[in-house]
Amino acid sequence: MKRLLFGLIGFLLAGVALGQAPGEKLPSVIMAPVGNVELRPGGSANLELDFRIGPEFHINSNKPRADYLIPTVLKLNPPEPVTVADVKYPAGEDMTFAFSPNEKLSVYSGDFSINTVLKAPASAAAGTYPVTGELRFQACDRSACYPPRSIPVQFQVKVVKK
Amino acid sequence: MKRNAVVFVMLAVVILAMLAAGKYLDRTRSHGPIKLVGDVRNVPAPDFELPTLDGRKVKLSDFRGQAVLLNFWATWCSPCKIEMPWFVDLQKQYGKDGLVVLGVAMDDTEAAKIAEFAHEMGVNYPVLLGTDQVSDDYGDVRSLPTTFYIDRNGNIMAKAVGLLGRQEIEDDVKKVLSTTYKSYLAQPSRAAAKVRSVLPKEATQ
Numbered sequence: 001m002k003r004l005l006f007g008l009i010g011f012l013l014a015g016v017a018l019g020q021a022p023g024e025k026l027p028s029v030i031m032a033p034v035g036n037v038e039l040r041p042g043g044s045a046n047l048e049l050d051f052r053i054g055p056e057f058h059i060n061s062n063k064p065r066a067d068y069l070i071p072t073v074l075k076l077n078p079p080e081p082v083t084v085a086d087v088k089y090p091a092g093e094d095m096t097f098a099f100s101p102n103e104k105l106s107v108y109s110g111d112f113s114i115n116t117v118l119k120a121p122a123s124a125a126a127g128t129y130p131v132t133g134e135l136r137f138q139a140c141d142r143s144a145c146y147p148p149r150s151i152p153v154q155f156q157v158k159v160v161k162k
Numbered sequence: 163m164k165r166n167a168v169v170f171v172m173l174a175v176v177i178l179a180m181l182a183a184g185k186y187l188d189r190t191r192s193h194g195p196i197k198l199v200g201d202v203r204n205v206p207a208p209d210f211e212l213p214t215l216d217g218r219k220v221k222l223s224d225f226r227g228q229a230v231l232l233n234f235w236a237t238w239c240s241p242c243k244i245e246m247p248w249f250v251d252l253q254k255q256y257g258k259d260g261l262v263v264l265g266v267a268m269d270d271t272e273a274a275k276i277a278e279f280a281h282e283m284g285v286n287y288p289v290l291l292g293t294d295q296v297s298d299d300y301g302d303v304r305s306l307p308t309t310f311y312i313d314r315n316g317n318i319m320a321k322a323v324g325l326l327g328r329q330e331i332e333d334d335v336k337k338v339l340s341t342t343y344k345s346y347l348a349q350p351s352r353a354a355a356k357v358r359s360v361l362p363k364e365a366t367q
Contacts, residue, residue, distance in 0.1 A: 026304070068237045068279060099325060100244045138238055143324030144305040145239040147268070 027139030027146050028054035034155035041159060042122035044085060049074070049114045049153065051135065058109040059137040061092025065106050069138070070148050074114050076133035081124040082157050086117040098142065107140075120159050129157045202318045207232070207310060208299035212266065212290035215277045220264070220290055223316065228260045229338035230312040231331075234292065236268045237279045239306040241325035246283045248328045252335055253287045259339050260314065263287035266296065268306060313341035 092106030235242035
């Protein structure tokens with residue numbers, strides 16, 4: 001169901017992108033809805049956050065090949081007692097612009113996932129904890145780039161007793 | 163279940179309508195970079211006064227009588243970086259004929275970082291610090307690079323959105339240089355002379 005909804009929203013965004021006049025198209029990045037995330041006190045959980053970049057666009061990977069490029073960064077702000085133990089970004093794919101075939105860029109395009117590890121201490125009280133954050137990125141297409149922007153990231157973590 | 167089918171069909175119709183509208187509006191999409199000429203041709207270029215990287219102020223209207231290549235760019239824009247050495251060459255080659263390249267940096271960062279980047283790129287033309295107001299005045303410049311070719315009378319002759327080939331850029335430069343300055347002032351104004359002092363020497367030789 002999550003994939004179906006993701007696909008439907010993506011298809012809708014593709015239609016909107018195609019409907020925009022030249023020079024007016026804007027990059028879009030959407031996040032797939034996150035299902036139930038359960039944590040036991042003292043335990044950890046892996047959570048994969050799935051994103052889709054609009055057709056024709058790419059965004060810099062988390063490790064772009066030049067200092068002047070803006071990396072894709074996920075920032076999560078979990079409420080206590082939940083913590084983020086790790087964030088793993090996928091490797092970027094190589095891309096070059098026309099007129100500069102020797103300068104390779106490291107980018108994400110299409111669908112990509114960021115893996116996170118969430119933890120709760122043994123003393124964590126049972127309950128539902130809303131996690132907020134943002135994905136910051138800077139997008140380009142084959143000939144132009146667009147100002148950096150952020151999209152909100154939201155999901156809930158349920159701490160359940162053993 | 164029946165309701166879901168109706169919603170799905172309606173959604174499909176809406177999407178197909180958007181696709182059709184998109185195709186109608188965008189007949190040139192498959193030809194690569196976008197170059198809008200008709201929309202802005204002969205429209206007076208909005209005047210502005212912007213600070214240079216070293217704190218001086220530059221007004222576009224000070225360049226009346228000269229051909230201006232007005233390039234909106236940012237340090238995070240890879241295609242902009244590809245164009246910059248071309249602009250450096252064009253400024254060297256056509257500066258003596260009256261070409262003025264102006265870079266408008268749309269970065270949301272401190273001037274020192276932009277200056278460092280421009281220095282690394284060997285930029286020999288004035289780099290101005292862009293503002294939202296100037297972006298709005300030029301039609302909400304969101305795609306970078308966006309370049310306006312402004313003739314000697316201050317009118318926009320062409321607009322290019324996205325990275326084009328060097329030859330296309332040079333062709334547009336030649337077009338704006340070929341225009342005649344129509345003014346009761348036969349000689350460049352005192353303001354223009356003042357502006358030339360802002361340009362690095364090698365840019366006008």
